[in-house]
Amino acid sequence: MKTFIAGGGLGDCILILNKYRQxxxxxxxxIYYLAAKQAxxxxxxxxxxxxxxxxxxxxxxxxxxxxxxxxxxxxxxxLNPLIYGTGFIMVEKFKFxxxxxxxxxxxxxxxxxxxxxxxxxxxxxxxxxxxxxxGHKNWLHTGWINDFIxxxxxTGLQCVVLGTKDIGLQGADHxxxxxxxxxxxxxxxxxxxxxxxxxxxxxxxxxLRKKVLLKRENCRVILNYFHPRWRTHGKIxxxxxxxxxxxxxxxxxxxxxxxxxxxxKARI
Numbered sequence: 001m002k003t004f005i006a007g008g009g010l011g012d013c014i015l016i017l018n019k020y021r022q023x024x025x026x027x028x029x030x031i032y033y034l035a036a037k038q039a040x041x042x043x044x045x046x047x048x049x050x051x052x053x054x055x056x057x058x059x060x061x062x063x064x065x066x067x068x069x070x071x072x073x074x075x076x077x078x079l080n081p082l083i084y085g086t087g088f089i090m091v092e093k094f095k096f097x098x099x100x101x102x103x104x105x106x107x108x109x110x111x112x113x114x115x116x117x118x119x120x121x122x123x124x125x126x127x128x129x130x131x132x133x134x135g136h137k138n139w140l141h142t143g144w145i146n147d148f149i150x151x152x153x154x155t156g157l158q159c160v161v162l163g164t165k166d167i168g169l170q171g172a173d174h175x176x177x178x179x180x181x182x183x184x185x186x187x188x189x190x191x192x193x194x195x196x197x198x199x200x201x202x203x204x205x206x207x208l209r210k211k212v213l214l215k216r217e218n219c220r221v222i223l224n225y226f227h228p229r230w231r232t233h234g235k236i237x238x239x240x241x242x243x244x245x246x247x248x249x250x251x252x253x254x255x256x257x258x259x260x261x262x263x264x265k266a267r268i
Contacts, residue, residue, distance in 0.1 A: 001027050001028055001029060002024065002025065002028045002029075002077065003028070003029050003030075003031060003075060003076045003077070004020060004023070004024060004028065004029070004030045004031070004076065004077050004078070004079050005030075005031045005032075005033065005067070005068065005071055005076050005077070005078050005079070006020075006030065006031075006032055006033070006068075006078070006079040006080070006081070007032060007033030007034065007035075007061075007064035007067070007068050008064065008081055009034075009038055009041060009045075010041055010044060010045055010048065010199075010200045011081075011198075011199040011200040011203060012081035013032075013045060013048050013049070013200070014109065014111075014200065014203045014204055014207060015081040015082070015083070015105055015203065015225065016030075016032075016079050016080070016081050017048075017049075017052055017054065017109065018105045018106055018109050018207070019079045019080070019085075019102050019103045019105060020054065020079060021109075022103045022106070023077070023079075023102065023103055027055070028055065029055045029056065029057065030049065030054055030055065030056045030057070030079075031056070031057050031058075031059060031076075032045065032049065032056055032057070032058050032059070033059050033061050033064045033067050033068065034058055034059070034060050034061070034064075035060075035061060035062070035063050035064050036060055036061065036062055036063075039060050042058055042060065044181070045058060046058055047180070047181050048181055051112055051181055051182050052111065052112055053112065069098075077102070078099065078100070078102065079102050080099035080102060081224075081225070082099065082105075082224050082225070083104070083105045083224065083225060083226065083227050083228075084104060084105075084224075085099075085101045085102050085103050085104045085105070086099055086100060086101040086102070105227060107207075107227045107229040107230060108207060108208070108209055109207040109208070111185045111189075111204060111207070111208065112182060112185070113182050113183075113185035113186040113188075113189055114180075114182045114183050114185075114186040115186055115190075116186045116187045116189065116190035116191075117187075118158060118160055118173075118174060118187065118190070119158075119190075120156070120157055120158060120192070121157055121158040121159060121160045121173070121174075121190075121191060121192065122152050122157050122158075122159060122160070122191055122192045122193050122194070122195070122255070123159075123160050123161075123162055123187065123188060123191045123193070123194040123195070123196070123201075123205075124145065124148070124149060124159060124160070124161050124162075124169065124172065124194075124195050124196070125161075125162055125163055125194070125195065125196030125197055125201045125202070126161050126162065126163030126164075126165065126166065126167050126169055126175070126177070127139070127163045127164055127165055127167055127197075128163075128196075128197040128198070128199040128200075128201075138167075138197065139167070139197070139215070139239065140239050140241070141239065141241075141243060142167060142168055142169055143243070144243035144247075144248060145169055145195075146169060146170045146171055147245070147248050148195065148248050148251065148252065149169065149170070149171040149172055150171050151248060151249065151252050152252055152255075153171065153173070155252075155256060157192060158173040158174065159171065159172040159173050159174075160172065160173065160174045160175070160176070160187060160191070161174070161175040161176070162175075162176055162177075162179075162184060162187065162188075162201060163177055163201075164177055164178050165177055165178075184201070184204075185204060185208075188201065188204055188205050188208060188210060189208050189210075191205075191210060192211070192255075192256075193210060193211035193212065193213065193255040193256070194210050194211070194212045194213070195212075195213040195251070195255070196212065196213070196214065196215070197214075197215050197217070198214065198215065198216070198217050198218070198221055198222070198225070202214050203225065206226075206227070206230045206233070206234055209233060210233065211233045211234075211235075211254075211255055212230075212233065212234045212235070213235050213237060213251050213254070213255055214226075214234055214235065214236050214237070215236075215237060215238070215239055216236045216237065216238050222236065235251070235254050235255075237251060
């Protein structure tokens, strides 16, 4: 049995799974390090690995950098959540881990999922959890999102909101907070498109070949986590302090242009 090691938060799990499926053989094991300050996410991270059929062990550590830097290289292989398979990544303030090349992430990934209970809908992400990246991991404003939901529903589609908590979005047909991950993946897989934040939901959507409107928060994160082939179905946008009405229409127009193309590719 070969042992793989990795670490990070929930958003890192999908890209690490991408590498693990390429490199691991039946019977291999993944040890996933979780920083003590993120221990509250242990249950959902364990749900992810178990739900995707990975033999795993989660270890809570004071910080991730040390176990990822000091390990038995003869017994373990380190995986990273970077698309390109190598490079530096900051895991804590001013602390870096050197990742030797492991594998180039594939642009698509099958995720075990339950059937969606909804039909003919788009997804809007409410929030990106409690962990914030430089204070901007969540939405700065919600008024324009309500306008986006209304404009999307005017086309005949329903709106489904996904996230961990209600942030006061208005006009959606359905809202699901903190649902089981297989249910979450099923809803994402059958959506016409997804609008969301950098993190778990949008990474899952991009891997499932959904059209994604992705709010840009940090260029380094985009460079490390955004696969070049996602440019065909991922549109990155910024959220200015003052939101012009025409920008809502521009985003919606892009999302609705040949949406079935992305859907069909996800089902091949």
